[in-house]
Amino acid sequence: ETIGVAMSLFDDNYLTVLRQNIQRHAGDLGVTVQMEDAQGDIARQQSQIENFVASGVDGIIVMLVDADSGQAMSRIADRAGVPLVFVNMLPANMDEFPEKQAWVGSDEEQAGELQATEMCKLMGGEGDAVILMGQLGTTGQRGRTAAVERVLQSDECKGINVLDSQSANWMRTPALDLMTNWLTSGMQPHAVFSNNDEMALGAVQALKASGISMDDVIVGGVDATQDALAALEAGDLDVTVYQSAKGQGEGALDTVLKIARGEAFEPRVAVPFELVTPENVAEYKTQN
Amino acid sequence: MVSKTTLEAIERYKEKSLPYILEIEGIRKEFPGVVALDDVQFRLRPGSVHALMGENGAGKSTLMKIIAGIYTPDRGTIRLRGEEVVLASPLDALEQGIAMIHQELALMDWMTVAENIWIRREPKNALGLIDHRKMTEMTRELFAQLRLKIDPTAQISTLTVAQRQMVEIAKAVSHRSQVLIMDEPTSAITETEVDHLFEIIRDLKARGVAIVYITHKMNELFEIADEFSVFRDGKYVGTHASIDVTRDDIIRMMVGREITDMFPKEEAAIGEVILSVENLSLPGTFHGITFDLRRGEILGLAGLVGSGRSNVAEALFGVTPATEGKIRIAGRDVPIASPADAMREGMALLTEDRKATGCFLPLTILENMQIAALHEGHVKLGCVDERGMTNLCLGMKDKLRIKTPNLDERIENLSGGNQQKVLIARWLLTKPQILILDEPTRGIDVGAKAEIHRLISGLAQQGVAVIMISSELPEVLGMSDRIMVMHEGHMTGILDRAEATQVKIMELAAR
C-alpha cells in the first residue's frame, strides 16, 4: 500500500518530528509513504494532492497549510474516491466531511490556552507582557494568539497588560532582534508569550544578553522541542506545550489505512496538547 | 510620417515662399560642467545641403539633437517654416517633418531590418494586425529605390557596422521628411557606399528636402554641400557657400590655426620582421592571409566594407582567433587564443566599433584610459598606483587634445571624436610593439586627425610596427609604407608606397 503524505512545511521543528513518526510507523507496518513539502503554499499543496490522486495512491494524509483550504482538498480526494486524513490541523470543513475522510490532531487554540493559563498563574494575574507571533496569517499564529488574548481578557488575568505584539516569523534570530529592540525602547516585560519555542528561545537569548535574570521574566513557548526542554531544565524557559507527534502521526496513518481497507474508523480523533513545566519536563525528554 | 497639422503648415509655407525652412537663433545648451552651445544661430534652405563643420566637441551633434527633439535648449528659438515651434520629443520632431540619422547608431538590435525601419508605421492587414509580408515588401521597394542590397528580414545584430549605417539612412529617408539631418553618416562606410549615399542625397535635394550634413571629411564638403556653417567651442563662427572657400580657409575657421600637413609621414628606419603571418584562415570569413610586418613599418589595410579586414585584425589579436595558419612574433610561433595572449606579446588593437568593444560607458575617462595598462605595471601588491596612473593619463589627455574638464568625467558625456581619442590613449599607454588600428580616425576632426597621424608616424619612428585599417584611401595612401588590399576575405595584393594609387587599390578591392 502506498500512502501520500502532504506536509505544509518541512523545515519546521515540530512538523519534522511528526513526519518522522509517520515514517517510522509506516516502516513498522510495511507501508510505503511518499512525502511532499508544500513549502507553505496552499496551491502547491492542492497540486500535490492532485498529483497523488493521479499516481493512484491508496490514501492521503495531509497536514494543511491553512485550515480554510480543507474544503478544496476534501473535494479532490472525494471525487477520486481516495481516503483522506487530515493530521494535526483542524480543517474548516470539519463538520461536513465526506465519507472516507477523517481528522487526527489537535486544536491550535488549545495550545495557546494552556500556555496562557499557566503563565497567567505564574504571573499572579498581573504585569506587563509581550506577544511573539509566528508568521502572520498562518493558522498557528492566528489560533495561538487568539487564545492567548482571550485568556488575558478573562477575569483572573485582566491585570496583565500587553505592551506590544509583533511577528518574528517563527524563527529564533528575528525574535532575538525583536526582543532586543523592545528592551532598548525601554520596555520591561514580565512575561513573553511566544507562539512557538524557537521564538521563545530567541527572546531568552536577548533577555540574558541584556543582563536580565531569567527568574524575573516568565517565558512560554509551544512545541516542547529538544532545545526548549533543555532550556526549561536550565530554568530559562518556564512553560511549553507538548503536542504528541507520536499520537498524531500513528493515529493518522492507522486511520487512513483503516479507511482504505474498508474497516470501521473514527472520523474525529483529538490528540490533546499537554502542558510541560519544570516539574514534569523529565517525562517529555524522550518523547519527541 | 508627418502629422496633419504639419501638412497644413507645409501648405502655408509653400504660399509664403520663405528662403529658409528652418531658422534657429540664440540657442544655449549647458551640460554639467560644459556649455555645449552658446548663443548659436543656424539657417537652413529647402532643397539644399548644408554642412556643419567643427572640431570634436564643438557642439554639432548637440545642436542637431535639439532640432530632432532629443534635447530641449536652455534658451533660444526655433522657427520651422516661418512659425515658431517647440520640439519637446523626437516624436514631435518626426511629426513636424524632421528626421535624423544619428551619430551613435540608433537601431534595435534584436529586431529585423524591416521592423526597425517601419517601427511606429507598420502596415496592418484587415484584422488590424501587422502585415509582415507587406512590411518586407515595402522595405524591398525602399531598398530598390536606394539600390541597397540588404535582406529586410535579417536581424540587425547580424549586420556589419556599414550595413547598419545604410539601414539608418534608409530609415531616415523613409520618413519622407522635409528636413533630414545626417550626423557623420559616412564615418563607417567606404568610398563606394559614400558615392552611393551622395546619389541619394542629390535625389532628395532635387525633391526639395533640406539636408543638414555633419562630417569631418573635407572632400565631402566640396562634393556635396551647397553651403556650410562652422562652429567652434559651442559658438557659431560663420556660414559660407562652399564654392567660395578653400580647404585651408575652412580649417582655419574650425581650428583657429593652420594645418599644413594632413599626413606627416616621416621616414622611419624599417627594422627586422617582428610579425609574420602565414596562411591565416577562419573559414567563412577570411582565407590564406600571409604577410610580414617589420619594426617601424606602417602597413595599410584597404578593402571594401565586409572584405574581412576587421576580422583579420580581430584574429591577430585573439578576439576571434583564426582556426588555421601561423602567427610568428619576433621569430617565435605564438598561439594567440585571447586578447590577453596578444597583449603579452606586445600587441594592441583599437577596435572599429567604439561603442560595442571600446568604451566602458558608465566609467570615467581615467578608468577607461588606464584599464589595459594595468596588466603591465602600475600595480603594487594588487593596488593600483593611482597618482602615477593619473599623471600618465593627464599627459595623454594633453597630447591628444581630449576636450574634457577633468579625467573624472564619464566617457559617456564626451563627444564621439573625443571618445575615440581616449581609446587611442588606452592602447598607447600599454607601449605596444605591434599596434593594430581599425579605423583610427573615424569621426575625428581634421586637427586631431593630423595629430593622430603625426603620433602614428612618431611611433613608427620609435620602432613600433603598425597595421592601419582605414576606409579613407587618402589616409591609407598618405600614411602607409605598404598597403595590403582585401576582397571578400582574400588578400588580393600588397602594394608598395611608391606604386600605390587610388585606382590600383580600387582595382584590387573590387576585382
Next chain:
Amino acid sequence: MDNVQIEPVKRQRRGLPQELNILLVLVAVALVFEILGWIFQGQSFLMNTRRLTIMILQVSVVGIIAIGVTQVIITGGIDLSSGSVVAMTAMITMSVAQSGDYARAMYPALTDLPVVVPLAVGLGLGLIAGMINGALIALTGIPPFIATLGMMVTARGIAKWYTKGQPISFPTDSFAVIGSGAWPVFIFLAVALIFHIALRYTRYGKFTYAIGANPQAARVSGINVQRHLIKVYAIAGLLAGLAGIVTAARAETAQAGMGMMYELDAIAAAVIGGTSLSGGRGRIFGTVIGTLILGLMMSGFTFLRVDAFYQEIVKGVIIVAAVVADTFRQNARSKKA
C-alpha cells in the same frame, strides 16, 4: 552598394528555431520521466490524460503571471511583485465573492454578488498595482527591481493587513467555477494566445521589443517610451490580478501567504523559455514551454516518488541544466550557420 554581401536567408520562418530548441528540452525531460516511469513504477508517465491535465493545471497560475512577466522582461525590466499581487487580489476579490450561505462573511451586505463584481475588482486591483509599478519606473526612473520589490513587500503587507491574517473562504458557486475543472488551463492558454498575437502582430508588441532592445533608439524612433512602459507593467499587473482570481477560485479560499515565490517561478519559466533578461528577446510560446517544464517536474517527481528532500536539489539542477542545454544548442547552431 553592389558589393554588400548578404548571405541568403536560411531560416524558413521567423524565429522558429529558438522555440524548437526549448521544445526539445521539454520533450527530453518528458522522455526521461517516461523511461524512468517504466523502470521504477512499471507504468507510463505520459499516457495518462489525468496526469497531463494536472500537469498544466498546477502551473497555470504561474503561467498566467509568467506571460505578463515575459513582456516586462522583454522591455528590459523585471517584475518581482507578481506573487504578492496574486495574494492581495485573491484576498480582496474573495471578500466580495463570498456566498450568503456563510454566516461569518466579511461584508455581510456584499454576499452573493454576480461573478462579474469580484472579477472586476480583482482585475482592477491588479491593473492598479501594475500601473503604480509602471509609473514609478517610467516617471521617476528608479530601477524596476526596486519599484517592484517595493510593491512586492507592500502588496503582501496589504494582503495580511486586510483581514489581519485571517483567510477568507466560502465563495459563491459561480465564482468557484473559474477555478474548477480545466478552467484555469483554458484561461492560461487563452491568455497565452492573445499575448502571443499581441507581441508578434501588433504595434504594442513591436514597441515592447524595441524598448527592450534599445530604449534610446526607441525614443528617437518616436515611441513614447514612458507611456508604453506604464502599459506593459499595467498589463503584467492585470494578469497577476487574473492569476489571483484563478488561484482563489481554485482553492475556494484566499490567504495572505498565497503566491509566495511565484514571481521567481514565473521569471524562471520565461528565462527557461528563451526570454533574455537583458531585454529585447523573448516569446510567449517559449514561456508556455518553460512553464510546462516546471509543471512536468512537479508531476514527474511525485510520479517517481522522489524523496521530497531530493526534489528541491534536483529541481535546481534541472532548471540550470535546461538553460545550459538550450544555450549550448543555440551556440552550436550559430557556429554552424
Next chain:
Amino acid sequence: MDNVQIEPVKRQRRGLPQELNILLVLVAVALVFEILGWIFQGQSFLMNTRRLTIMILQVSVVGIIAIGVTQVIITGGIDLSSGSVVAMTAMITMSVAQSGDYARAMYPALTDLPVVVPLAVGLGLGLIAGMINGALIALTGIPPFIATLGMMVTARGIAKWYTKGQPISFPTDSFAVIGSGAWPVFIFLAVALIFHIALRYTRYGKFTYAIGANPQAARVSGINVQRHLIKVYAIAGLLAGLAGIVTAARAETAQAGMGMMYELDAIAAAVIGGTSLSGGRGRIFGTVIGTLILGLMMSGFTFLRVDAFYQEIVKGVIIVAAVVADTFRQNARSKKA
C-alpha cells in the same frame, strides 16, 4: 579648446556625491523616526547607543552578504543564492561545531572541535557554492539569474536534506562567541572596509567595474573575463558562507529555514546604496548605508510600536521612496551643475 566654458571642479573627491546622497536619505529617515519618537514615545530614538548597536547588529548578516552581492551586481550579474547558501553553511558548519556536552550530537565523534574547523568548513562551503555559480555563468554563458536561482533552490534543498529538516543546536562556546556581543558588527564592518579598498584601489576592483560596464570591451582590453567572474562569484559565496557562520553562532542553532529572502534584502541594500543593476556602477560604502537604512526601519518600527500588519506595507513604501529621493537628488544635481 581654449574657449570651452568649464566651470571650476566643484567636487573635492572622486565619486563622493553619490554616497553623500544616500547618506542624506539615511539621515532623513533617522530624523523622521527621531521626531516621531519624541511625539509618540516621549523619548529619543537615536540617543541610545544600545539601540544603535542592535540596529547594525540585526542587519550585519544581511550586510555581509550584501557586500558580496554588490560586487556581483557591479559585474552586471545577480546572486539569488546567498540566502540559501547561508542556510546550507549554517547547517553543515553547526554540525561540526557542536559541543560534547550535548548527548544527541549529530557526529558524536566530531564534537568539541577547535573553532577553526567549523570556520574552515563554512567558508569553504560558501566558496565552493560561489565557484559553482561563477563557473556556470562564466563557462556555459547562462544568465546569472538562472544559475544562482538554481543554486538557491539546490542549496536550500541540501540544507533541508542534511538533517531531514531537523535543526542542529548546542555549539561549543568558542564557536558561539563569533555571534555574541558586537562581534557580528565588527565582522561586517571589517569585511566592508576590506572590500571598499579592494574595489576602489586594486586591479581586482578595476576589472570588476570594467566587466560590468562592457564585457566585450573588457575582454578586448586583455581581461580574462571568465576567470574574473568566477573569482567574483566565489567571493560572494565565501561571504555568504561567513554570513552563515555568523548567523548560526548568533542563534546558537542552525535551521534549514535560515536566511530566507536575505538575498532580496541584500540586493535591495545594494541598490538603495546606489549600485546599478545594469552593471558598472556601485560602491561598498553605499551598500553599507543601504543596509543601515534597512536596519533603521526594523528598529524604528519596533520603537514606534507600529502595528505588525502595517509594518510591511510601510517598509515597501520606504524602500521605494528612498530610491526615488536618491534618483531625484541626483537628477537635480546634474541639472543644476
